Amino acid sequence: MVNGYIPASLPEALKIRAAQKVIPYAGGTDLMVKNPKDAVYLFLGKLPELTEIKSDAEYIRIGAAVTYTQALNSSLVPPLMKEAVSGIAAPAIRNAGTFGGNLGNGSAKADSVLIDFTADAKLRLMSVRGERVVDVTKFYLGRKKLDLAEDELIVEILLPKTGLENYYYKKVGGRNALAISRVAFAGVLRMDGEKIARFTAGFGAVADTVLRFPDLEAQLTGKTLSEAKEIKDRLLRQYSEKLVLTRGRVSAEYRKAVCMNLLRDFLAEKGI
Numbered sequence: 001m002v003n004g005y006i007p008a009s010l011p012e013a014l015k016i017r018a019a020q021k022v023i024p025y026a027g028g029t030d031l032m033v034k035n036p037k038d039a040v041y042l043f044l045g046k047l048p049e050l051t052e053i054k055s056d057a058e059y060i061r062i063g064a065a066v067t068y069t070q071a072l073n074s075s076l077v078p079p080l081m082k083e084a085v086s087g088i089a090a091p092a093i094r095n096a097g098t099f100g101g102n103l104g105n106g107s108a109k110a111d112s113v114l115i116d117f118t119a120d121a122k123l124r125l126m127s128v129r130g131e132r133v134v135d136v137t138k139f140y141l142g143r144k145k146l147d148l149a150e151d152e153l154i155v156e157i158l159l160p161k162t163g164l165e166n167y168y169y170k171k172v173g174g175r176n177a178l179a180i181s182r183v184a185f186a187g188v189l190r191m192d193g194e195k196i197a198r199f200t201a202g203f204g205a206v207a208d209t210v211l212r213f214p215d216l217e218a219q220l221t222g223k224t225l226s227e228a229k230e231i232k233d234r235l236l237r238q239y240s241e242k243l244v245l246t247r248g249r250v251s252a253e254y255r256k257a258v259c260m261n262l263l264r265d266f267l268a269e270k271g272i
Helices: 010-019 068-072 079-086 090-096 099-105 111-118 214-220 225-230 232-242 251-269
Strands: 003-005 023-025 039-044 053-055 058-061 120-125 131-137 140-142 155-158 167-172 181-190 197-206
Touching: 010 039, 010 120, 010 155, 058 099, 068 079, 068 090, 068 167, 079 181, 099 111, 099 155, 111 181, 111 197, 155 197, 167 251, 181 251, 197 214, 197 251, 214 232, 225 232, 232 251
Parallel strands: 003 039, 023 039
Antiparallel strands: 053 058, 058 155, 120 131, 120 155, 167 181, 181 197
16 A cells, blocks of 8 residues: 655645655656655645746746656757757656656766756755755755755756757767666857857766866856867866766776767867
8 A cells, every 4th residue: 555645735745745754756757666665655746836847037947747758848948958858768757757856866867967967957945944946066965865855845947048059968878768878968058259158068877976067167168169179188188087987887987988088079069
């Protein structure tokens, strides 16, 4: 017998979350595998506040219970995110799996989380005590460790509305479909006239959390493409030094070689 709650509203869900030791879920694709014994569940998959995709002047706001299929069918979700989630498992999983679940699972292999990191997304968290907005890069504290209090719920993912158009994305798995990432990479380059206004490079599935190195990214900010080319070799050496990776299904050496190849390809494709 499965024990749990099906709240009729977000305020009710927050009250239950504060009063009971529950496992929040919407799609449940990971819970089907884990199925903790004697767990008490909090089903969030039908709450309007969590199942909508909206936009405001600054952000695309993706509800935590929005499914991957829903995002793929939305004109608001940027192509970079769509490309990443289109490769998640099979259609049945995409129909059920959610953005909040991908985050709450705490895995650096999560496909949408890599894009959250690369896009500098923010997360809206709520509890009966109020709400707070945190940078996704600060939300992940390590492997399966999150900056999420026991009474809080992930409510929305806030993606920047602009600046993600010029991107690069690659996922390397053991096969072409139904594959967990061995290495995943996403990069964004935004130009302001002839100068680089923003450069980000994120590495997924290679460490306890998604890796980004803002100090290295900043070296290209304000430079023209030709100026960026002049420091490219030095930048690549610095990335190679900083990429200290874990061993997974494949060796750390293999992962590092793939990471560096993808970074080189990203730079070359964007004219650097």
